[in-house]
Amino acid sequence: MTHRTGRLLTVGALARVEGEGALHVSVRGDRVEAVRLEIYEPPRYFEALLRGRTYAEPPDLTSRICGICPVAYQMSACRAIEDACGIVVDGQLAQLRRLLYCGEWIESHTLHVYLLHAPDFLHLPDALALARTDAALLQRGLRLKKAGNEIVEVLGGRAIHPVNVRLGGFHRLPTRAELDHLATVLRQARTDAEDTLGWVAGFEFPPLTVQHELLALTEPDGYAIDSGTPTGALAGPFPLRDFEHRVREHQVPHSTALHATLDGQAHLTGPLARWNLGSERLPAEIRALAAQAGLGPRCVNPFRSIVVRAAEVLWAVTEAQRIIEQYEPPPAPAVPVPPHAGTGYGATEAPRGLLYHRYDLDEAGFVRRAVIVPPTAQNQTAIEADLLAFVEPRLHLDDAELTRQCERVIRNYDPCISCAAHFLTLTVDRS
Amino acid sequence: MDEYRIVVIGVGNEYRHDDGVAVAVLAELAAEGLATDRLTLCDGEPTRLMELWEGADLAVVVDAVHSHPGEPGRIHQVTVDADHLLADPLADDDAAVGTHGLGLGHAVALAAALAKLPRELLIVAVEGADFSIGEGLSPAVADAVPRAVAEVRRAVDERQADAPGQ
Numbered sequence: 079m080t081h082r083t084g085r086l087l088t089v090g091a092l093a094r095v096e097g098e099g100a101l102h103v104s105v106r107g108d109r110v111e112a113v114r115l116e117i118y119e120p121p122r123y124f125e126a127l128l129r130g131r132t133y134a135e136p137p138d139l140t141s142r143i144c145g146i147c148p149v150a151y152q153m154s155a156c157r158a159i160e161d162a163c164g165i166v167v168d169g170q171l172a173q174l175r176r177l178l179y180c181g182e183w184i185e186s187h188t189l190h191v192y193l194l195h196a197p198d199f200l201h202l203p204d205a206l207a208l209a210r211t212d213a214a215l216l217q218r219g220l221r222l223k224k225a226g227n228e229i230v231e232v233l234g235g236r237a238i239h240p241v242n243v244r245l246g247g248f249h250r251l252p253t254r255a256e257l258d259h260l261a262t263v264l265r266q267a268r269t270d271a272e273d274t275l276g277w278v279a280g281f282e283f284p285p286l287t288v289q290h291e292l293l294a295l296t297e298p299d300g301y302a303i304d305s306g307t308p309t310g311a312l313a314g315p316f317p318l319r320d321f322e323h324r325v326r327e328h329q330v331p332h333s334t335a336l337h338a339t340l341d342g343q344a345h346l347t348g349p350l351a352r353w354n355l356g357s358e359r360l361p362a363e364i365r366a367l368a369a370q371a372g373l374g375p376r377c378v379n380p381f382r383s384i385v386v387r388a389a390e391v392l393w394a395v396t397e398a399q400r401i402i403e404q405y406e407p408p409p410a411p412a413v414p415v416p417p418h419a420g421t422g423y424g425a426t427e428a429p430r431g432l433l434y435h436r437y438d439l440d441e442a443g444f445v446r447r448a449v450i451v452p453p454t455a456q457n458q459t460a461i462e463a464d465l466l467a468f469v470e471p472r473l474h475l476d477d478a479e480l481t482r483q484c485e486r487v488i489r490n491y492d493p494c495i496s497c498a499a500h501f502l503t504l505t506v507d508r509s
Numbered sequence: 510m511d512e513y514r515i516v517v518i519g520v521g522n523e524y525r526h527d528d529g530v531a532v533a534v535l536a537e538l539a540a541e542g543l544a545t546d547r548l549t550l551c552d553g554e555p556t557r558l559m560e561l562w563e564g565a566d567l568a569v570v571v572d573a574v575h576s577h578p579g580e581p582g583r584i585h586q587v588t589v590d591a592d593h594l595l596a597d598p599l600a601d602d603d604a605a606v607g608t609h610g611l612g613l614g615h616a617v618a619l620a621a622a623l624a625k626l627p628r629e630l631l632i633v634a635v636e637g638a639d640f641s642i643g644e645g646l647s648p649a650v651a652d653a654v655p656r657a658v659a660e661v662r663r664a665v666d667e668r669q670a671d672a673p674g675q
Contacts, residue, residue: 145552145554189556193556205619206615206618206619206622209619209622209623210622213622213623213624216622216623217623220556220559220560220623223556224556227557227560237557238551238552238557
């Protein structure tokens with residue numbers, strides 16, 4: 079046997095990600111043997127606990143999966159169940175749902191950009207240091223995030239785990255005065271979002287190229303958020319009802335969360351995927367501002383995802399403004415959705431990527447089976463692959479610096495491990 | 510104008526046993542009809558906390574705490590203002606710092622750096638015993654609920670009595 083010298087590096091926690099998990103990097107000589115993103119939080123059994131519930135419950139129940147993106151869960155659940163019941167919610171009710179979703183994007187992305195991701199680029203340990211360095215800058219971020227919160231509060235009934243969404247629409251419609259208030263808030267948010275885009279565009283981005291398949295919803299006439307056709311950069315578009323045949327979940331020994339592949343290959347969902355597959359359908363003014371920020375139609379460097387998120391926030395603000403400006407109250411807060419036996423499919427773009435739901439309903443409207451494929455589960459294989467590619471040319475770095483850079487890579491994906499886990503410890507095993 | 514604004518915020522998760530003590534306290538305060546400008550639950554995420562207490566003359570935050578060694582049900586009251594901050598919450602903290610991992614201490618420090626602290630911040634913290642998954646408070650913590658309610662009510666009543674123009 080060759081002589082082996084083992085090095086083990088442990089960091090108490092990977093800071094600034096949503097949730098808890100662990101990362102293990104095995105190095106032998108100058109080769110990285112394995113990268114494992116370990117999620118060891120006990121499974122939460124949401125798909126199982128939904129069985130036997132009535133068909134109206136999944137939007138509220140699944141919104142509890144995540145405190146950061148509850149609207150995404152509500153929207154995908156509503157779409158899937160309404161699909162099973164043969165109902166399409168359109169017109170102003172669909173626009174209000176889109177407005178609610180814009181609020182979540184603004185809130186979630188801004189939180190990540192300012193509080194979790196930007197400190198990496200500014201060589202600061204955290205958002206508190208950023209606040210102490212430049213309070214006005216963080217004030218801007220919080221003001222922008224608050225605009226998203228306010229939209230969610232007005233449309234959703236409260237900022238966290240909104241309760242106003244129901245099958246067919248909403249329990250209560252917003253008043254004109256509430257929307258006028260949002261319009262006022264959004265005028266400032268528009269300025270803040272443009273400034274945010276200009277700010278992050280000036281960061282330095284280490285080189286790294288996404289090598290795998292990208293998956294996002296696409297729409298023929300716009301940027302997909304609350305609906306669309308699943309589309310792979312290589313696989314092309316495919317019907318939503320084929321999702322589980324194309325996107326296959328599988329268990330891995332080191333994680334309680336499922337991994338997933340698209341056509342057998344690692345794939346990435348989220349801002350980079352959306353941008354590469356849909357940015358050409360953004361309004362010209364957003365594309366122009368993105369171009370000024372150095373974002374062309376293609377972006378394959380995960381470190382630049384912060385710029386994409388900032389561009390998406392800007393788009394979400396303008397989209398929210400458009401919806402409010404064009405709003406006409408619908409005749410009722412919701413359309414009836416009578417139960418219907420069958421299977422329904424729903425997918426929307428959560429801030430972190432494509433979120434798929436499927437429900438099998440019986441004649442009485444009880445859920446017989448539920449399938450939920452969240453974006454972070456889909457992204458785990460790709461994150462591991464990117465880390466492997468990133469670490470190998472940097473093995474000359476000492477453990478502390480290598481660890482720090484690995485943490486940065488993971489934050490590029492804004493993983494919402496909390497959907498399945500709650501703590502990220504990093505271990506580099508060099509032998 | 511010069512209205513004295515009071516907000517009462519409960520932080521906690523009622524599905525983690527004693528972490529839900531603030532939920533119980535706020536339920537009683539709401540049932541009693543405590544007169545405040547805002548009486549609300551919060552998940553403790555710092556930016557949300559800041560938004561809830563921003564501009565308040567008095568913010569009372571009710572929360573559960575670990576203590577080692579502890580005395581479940583014991584109530585601590587801490588008054589925080591910009592001149593009397595808690596110790597730097599990051600100094601000895603190796604816990605996760607995602608938005609899920611940020612605690613009340615981080616919220617206070619961040620708010621202080623951004624000049625978003627309320628004029629007076631009173632923390633009413635109840636020591637818990639069991640933070641595992643599940644509903645229901647430990648007996649000692651359940652016994653502490655009326656006392657915590659009384660502490661919050663007393664603080665609110667005192668400030669309202671002393672407030673200018675009241």
